[in-house]
Amino acid sequence: MGEFLKGWRRKMGCVTLVMACVFTAAWVRSLTLQDCYSFGSGKGDIMFVVCSREGAFGEIITFYRLPVTWKNGEGMGWEPGWDVVPQKEFDIAHGKNTEWRWKWAGFDFFQVSQMDEDTIKFTNPIVIRGCLVPYWTIVIPLTLVSTYLLLVKPRPKPKKAVEPTNIEGT
Secondary structure (H helix, E strand, C coil): CCCCCCCCCHHHHHHHHHHHHHHHHHHHCCCCCCEEEECCCCCCCEEEEEEEEEEEEEEEEECCCCCCCCCCCCCCCCEEEEEEEECCCCCCCCCCCCEEEEEEEEEEEEEEECCCCCCCCCCCCCEEEEEEEEEEHHHHHHHHHHHHHCCCCCCCCCCCCCCCCCCCCC
C-alpha cells in the first residue's frame, strides 16, 4: 500500500475521491431532506441562507424591510443556524410574483417579490434571490480527476547521466 501512495498524484487522487464521495452523499441526502444554514443575527433586513435541496446546493438571499408580519399577525423572525426538514414539493420561485427565472439541467437562478401563498401576507415588500447549482457539476469532474490521478502510471524517475571522465595520458 505504501508503494501505491508514493508521489503527489496518487495522494491527490485519494483526496479528490474522498471529496467526490462527500458531495455524492450530500447529493443523495438532498433528494429526501432539505438542509439549510442561516447566517446573521436574525434581526437585520437581509437573511442569507445556504441550502441543499432537490439535488442542488446554493444560496438564497431574502431582502425585507422591518416590520414584516405573517397573515396571523405574528412578526417574521428567523434563527441563525442549521435547519433540517423533509423535502417538500414547494417551489419558492413558482408563482405570479416571479420577476425572472432561469432553470436548466438542475441550475436554478431566480428573483421573486413576495410569496403569493394564501397563508402568507407581508406588511412590507420582500425580495428573494436564489442561485442553486446541481451536485452533478461537482461530483462528475471530481470523479474524473480522481480516476486520472489514481490510474495513470507514475512517470519513471529520470536516470542521472554519468559524465565520462577524461583520463589524461593514456
